[in-house]
Amino acid sequence: MQNNVLSSLKEHENKLLTIWSQLLLENGSTDGITEEEESKEFTSLLLDALRISNGNNQESEEFEKVHDLLIGISSSRAKRGFSPRENAQYLISFKEAASQILSELERDPVKLYDANLILGSVIDNMTIMTFEAYMKGREDVISRQIDEISEISTPVIRVWDGVVALPIIGTLDSSRTQVVMENLLQQIVDTGSSIAILDISGVPAVDSLVAQHLIKTVSATRLMGAECIISGIRPEIAQTVVHLGIDLTGIITKASLASALQTAFDMLQLTVVKRK
Amino acid sequence: MAIIRSRLMTTTTNNKEEILIIKEQDVVPLRNRVRDYGVKVGMSILNQTKLITATSELVRNLLKYGGGGKVVIESVSNGRDNGVRVTFIDNGPGIPDITLAMKDGYSTGKSLGLGLPGTKRLVNEFDIKTELGNGTTVTITKWKNG
Ligand SMILES: Nc1ncnc2c1ncn2[C@@H]1O[C@H](COP(=O)(O)OP(=O)(O)O)[C@@H](O)[C@H]1O
Ligand SMILES: [Mg+2]
Secondary structure (H helix, E strand, C coil), X not given: CCCHHHHHHHHHHHHHHHHHHHHHHXXXXXXXXXXXHHHHHHHHHHHHHHHHHCCCCCCCHHHHHHHHHHHHHHHHHHHCCCCHHHHHHHHHHHXXXXXXXXXXXXXXXXXXXXXXXXXXXXXXXXXXXHHHHHHHHHHHHHHHHHXXXXXXXXXXXXXXXXXXXXXXXXXXXXXXXXXXXXXXHHHHHHHCCCEEEEEEEECCCCCHHXXXXXXXXHHHHHHXXXXXXXXXXXXXXXXXHHHHCCCCCCCEEECCHHHHHHHHHHHCCCCCCCCC | CEEEECCCCEEEEEEEEEEEECCHHHHHHHHHHHHHHHHHCCXXXXXXXXXXXXXXXXXXXXXXXXXXXXXXXXXXXXXXXXXXXXXXXXXXXXXCCHHHHCCCCCCCCCXXXXXXXXXXXXXXXXXXXXXXXXXXXXXXXXXXXX
């Protein structure tokens, strides 16, 4: 299918750019100056592609160039904080601008309809591509963060002969509890410790699932013949846990790591005294 | 700006967003977002903690029992106070017996059974609608000074 009016869009490149920038400014999906160059290049390449392959072959070399540029644009827009919605708006506005010019150029309704149909399919495909690029960028970041977090998250510290401490930072979800518990139990065995301190100062919220995990960890520690103290319970956490209805009565809890250590000393019948 | 009229007072929504929840990894970002709303209306640390703990409970239920869904966060005001309203919507199996589900310690999932009743104690307004086979919607509101 040959569509001449689409090919002739190239001759109206500047006008298209003007209308497009106008639309982008109106719906707030651009930050203006920084994007002008990119948009210009995009328009030029896309109109070339439309002129040469007429939108019928979107796998052509010309379209490939447009797609590469577009993926670059959308990931840079993603980094500059544009939402996926604004990213889509970018392309939809282009379609609107091109459509306006097409209706001025083509008086034959059938041909105009065809042209819009092809334009629509070209832009829709690109919209999907930008969404995929956006999601992929996000997923990369997320999986890198997950790796980093699980690496730094569970250090077991020997604070005294017979006392190990494990500071928990972040959220204690099911998979993480498993890692924490295994680490802790292993360290108790390796160091022959009889007291473990679980410090939750760095846990933002203790909901019933986190509480259940904490209770489980305490029980497992006791099964190993050691005692477990939970420290770092901030006042707002203590109050919230009470309202939630969680029963921690069987567990030794302390406000700070220092007071947990004091309790551990008492249990080991140690006294810290100031040198005379 | 949307206005929802209730019998007692007029609640105005100032800011609103919707977040899709499909996996466990969505829980923490949602909680942080809800906290942002709490900070914005000037909530105390205690009320923020209550709000995000309630959010945590309900979003876990939405994932575990409802098979995922969406959460709407709004900052609201009623003329006297500002607050945050969070709505949890799933299209899961629904809850057969709400009275039972609202009891402390009742769980069909081998957990503590404190999510629903505990959440109700943590917030100022709590509303639950459920229909067998059609899903569950829970709405909570925490006022800044509530
Ligand atoms: N969104 C939901 N969809 C279906 N059932 C639910 C939902 N939320 C809660 N329930 C039911 O209510 C029960 C009590 O919930 P909850 O108080 O949070 O305790 P728990 O999560 O520990 O089971 C659950 O065990 C489940 O049977
Ligand atoms: Mg629950």
